[in-house]
Amino acid sequence: MSTPSAELVPLPAKRRVAQLVMLAFAIVIVMGAYANVGLAIDGRVPAGMLTYGLGLGGFMLAAYLVLAKFAPWADPLILPLVTLVNGLGLVMIYRLEQAKMGGASATNQLVWTGAGVVLFSVTLIVLRDHRALQRLTYTAGAVGLILLVSPLTPFLGKEINGARIWIGIGGASLQPAEFAKLALVVFFAGYLVAKRDVLALAGRRLLFIDLPRARDLGPVLITWGFSLAVLVVQKDLGSSLLIFGTFIAMLYIATQRTSWVLIGILLFVGGAILAGMIFSHVQDRFTVYLHPQDPALYDKVGGSFQLLQGLFAMGQGGVIGTGLGQGHPKLIPLAFSDFIFPATGEELGLTGLMALLMVYALIVERGLRTSIAARDPFSKLLAGGLSFILAWQVFIIVGGVTNLIPLTGLVTPFMSQGGSALLANWILIALLVRMSDSARKPPPQAIQDEGMTQVFQR
Amino acid sequence: MNAPLKRVAVACLVMFALLMINVNYLQAVRADGLRSDSRNVRNFYARYEVERGRITAGDKVLAESVDTGDNQFRFQRRYPGGKVYAPITGFFAPESERDMEAAENKLLNGSSPDLLVRRGLDLISGERTKGASVDLTINPKAQEAAYRALSASGKKGALVAIEPKTGAILAMVSVPTYDPNTLVGPDKDTVNKAYGKLDKNEDKPVIDRAVERSYPPGSTFKVVTLAAYLESDDSVTPQTEVDAPQVLDLPNTSADLPNYGGAACGSGRVTLTFALERSCNTPFAKIAMNLGYDALKEQAEKFGIGGDPLKIPMDVAGSGIGPEEDKAALAQTSIGQRSNQMTPLQMAMVAAGIANNGVVMKPYLVNKIADAEGGEIDAANPTELSTAMSEENAAKLKEMMVSVVNNGTANAAQIPGVTVGGKTGTAETARGKAPHAWFISFAPAEDPKIALALIVESGSAGDDASGGHTAAPIAKSVMEAVLGG
DSSP: OOOOOTTTSOOOOOOHHHHHHHHHHHHHHHHHHHHHHHHHHHSSOOTHHHHHHHHHHHHHHHHHHHHHHHOTTSOTTHHHHHHHHHHHHHHHHHHHHHTTOTTOOHHHHHHHHHHHHHHHHHHHHHOSOGGGGGGGHHHHHHHHHHHHHGGGSTTTEEEETTEEEEEEETTEEEOHHHHHHHHHHHHHHHHHHHHHHHHHHOSEEETTEEEOOGGGGHHHHHHHHHHHHHHHHHOOHHHHHHHHHHHHHHHHHHHOOHHHHHHHHHHHHHHHHHHHHHOHHHHHHHHHHHOTTOHHHHHSTTSSHHHHHHHHHHHHHTTTOSOTTSSOGGGSTTTTTTTHHHHHHHHHHHHHHHHHHHHHHHHHHHHHHHHHHOSSHHHHHHHHHHHHHHHHHHHHHHHHHTTSSOOOOOOOTTTSSOHHHHHHHHHHHHHHHHHHHHHHSOOOOOSSOOOOOOOOOO | OHHHHHHHHHHHHHHHHHHHHHHHIIIIISHHHHHHOTTOTHHHHHTTTSBOOOEEETTEEEEEEEEOOOSSSOEEEEOTTHHHHHHHHOOBOSSOBOTHHHHTHHHHTTOSGGGHHHHHHHHHHTOOOBOOEEEEOOOHHHHHHHHHHHHGGGOOEEEEEEOTTTOBEEEEEEESOOOGGGGOSSOHHHHHHHHHHHHHSTTOTTSOHHHHOOBOOGGGGHHHHHHHHHHHOTTOOTTOEEEOOSEEEOTTSSOEEEOGGGOOOTTSEEEHHHHHHHTOSHHHHHHHHHHOHHHHHHHHHHTTTTSSOOBSSSBOOOOBOOOOOOHHHHHHHHTTOTTOBBOHHHHHHHHHHHHTTTEEEOOBOEEEEEOTTSOEEEEOOOOEEEEOSOHHHHHHHHHHHHHHHHHSTTGGGOBTTBOOEEEEEEEOOSTTSOOEEEEEEEEOSSSOOEEEEEEEOTTTTOTTOOIIIIIHHHHHHHHHHHHHO
């Protein structure tokens, strides 16, 4: 590394005004969408437009102020982008509620959004230096495990729609896996920073691949076994795939060894085949993936009905969509949660979905940029891991509902109705914001000028 | 760690690229297939979401969409014209549509590319897309008069009236018919049951007999044979005398061809005018045998018979004089029997062509199409279909047909103060069965405003039905309705 000089490290701009403008823009888009729903359904601007719009705007202004105070150097795009996705999710849920779809509740989702912003703020205020998390590596690991298995506890755990991934506290249901994924990413980051040298260097070369030592395979096998256990016991294909995939990606970032990725893929394929042989519901998903339009599968319980309804909705939307409030997203089972993406596709069309995917891609890109700009390995791994898990989750659920890959249930980050996911993802964003703040913060300047530094010409 | 991070970034990029490509594939490439899948109930809902355009005939509304306020099935179709206009409007059922509702479906439901600009404006203003309205050429007075006269005393049959100079269809009636209002509700089961009942009815009330069925035209076809004769030789006039034996021996068969009821035709040698007035069979059979099959077929084609299938815009069944056989067959063909099959519309075109100085206009039902705001999108443009005969020959034929009404078999079609031309037909169907009664006519001869053809089906008006007694009075009431208004 060359010695940094004052000229070579320009101060990154804080871009606070730009962020505020972008935030306002996101809120305006969301309010416009609300108005659109009302106009289409009963010909007038809905009374709730101001409530919802200003409510969301108020939350985001609060988030912005906290961010400006406690993470002034943070990336200016992350918050407005997340606001836009969260707001569009609210509009879709509002729209489904207007169509009298059972279970859809925009008010609940708005309250959860507010709670998410509170957790975002608390995280930023309390966690002044994210490296503190490195000290909590094994605590995080334990917390993650406990959260993940908590739905199995008698009396506490609840089984909804065939997957035992909920715990009931009082009247509310929580999906602990959403929080577990955060804790596990923290754990992976801390663990891999400690072990990366051993995992990266030890081993021997076979053909073109550097194979790791057998005993270093331990952590990989443990994670693999654990993911399989989640799949087997809780029937939660999505979380299992999410956690294992993220672990492999982080392992690769830490060690730069392709062999880990190959081993990971082999283990995954092996596990998938095994699961497919043992569990009929895994096999069913795969058959549905291959033949969604088969009439026999369509009529079968747990068959392709839901997937195909989603595809019909997207086909109906076409390039420009039916317009908000003018389609029939209500026809798709769970249109407000797992299937909110096709529901959006029906009303906003290909145009809307491309924009939505672009926004997700931008959030991930800002996260990865933070990771590259971060100054220590733990921050790099944590930011990289969090960004990847977001991208991976979008890929698994959106790919699933669009029949690109077999369908596994996961929430669409920030869009699907559900408090746990919203809270967990807002914390995830707070962590990214915290890290981007420290990555972009100018390094401490020398107190006195030590004279010109020689820069070598190369 | 930056190198693997960059690779992970590329991997993320690839994941998003895959999602985007897949979304494009679904919503742009596969969209039509997914949309039209029968399991996609959105198609069914969509039928009731759009305020379909109205079907009108001048000021009279024949079909309109009513806002029921229902959440799921908001707009439902009503047919104020009911049975009288059913063969024209057709119906808009949960899973299908028929006649005008089918033929102009894309304009009525607003999805036609012609309405792109309107839809664009609606998209910006947030208005719901409304369908275009279709205005028909139908003259309600004529339509209602025709329906009344035809449906009286349980007749079965059809009538088509055309404006000779344009080809605009003024009336199109088919009886027995049905009430389209029974087929419009969104409840599939009820509608399917109602339709099933109509479909099982052996009178086939849903069929539009005016354009979907063809019948042997009987003696009305003699005007085509006569047109061929006039066209073959300019020296032929209404006064030209031809042989008219009581019975014509058909060559190479044991059969004979008698006149109607075996009667004599004058003295055995009569003028063409007399032969047409009395509707003698033998002179026309003789003329046709002399002219040959090709000449007759060529003349028929010039009237539009056997040409490309017509669209008005509904599909019209084909008409034709049948294949070439022997002279005996040709003799029967020339008087509208044998394999000779005509739709009532086709015979109306023959009458209209003669009335319009030999020029046959393309028949049409749609007068103009306007978008929901009243802006005109399309208007009818009368086009010539063919020239059937020269102006002089058409004048001669007209003169003879006027004589048929004034002095011949069609005196029941006389209208005081109006020169009416016409030709009756009584077509045999099967031995021992009652004949079809036909009538074709036009009026006024000097400046034709209406030409029509009608058929009263075999058995529905008594065993002694004939063109002159059964059909001509119906034609008269329809012509009066048009000329009186």
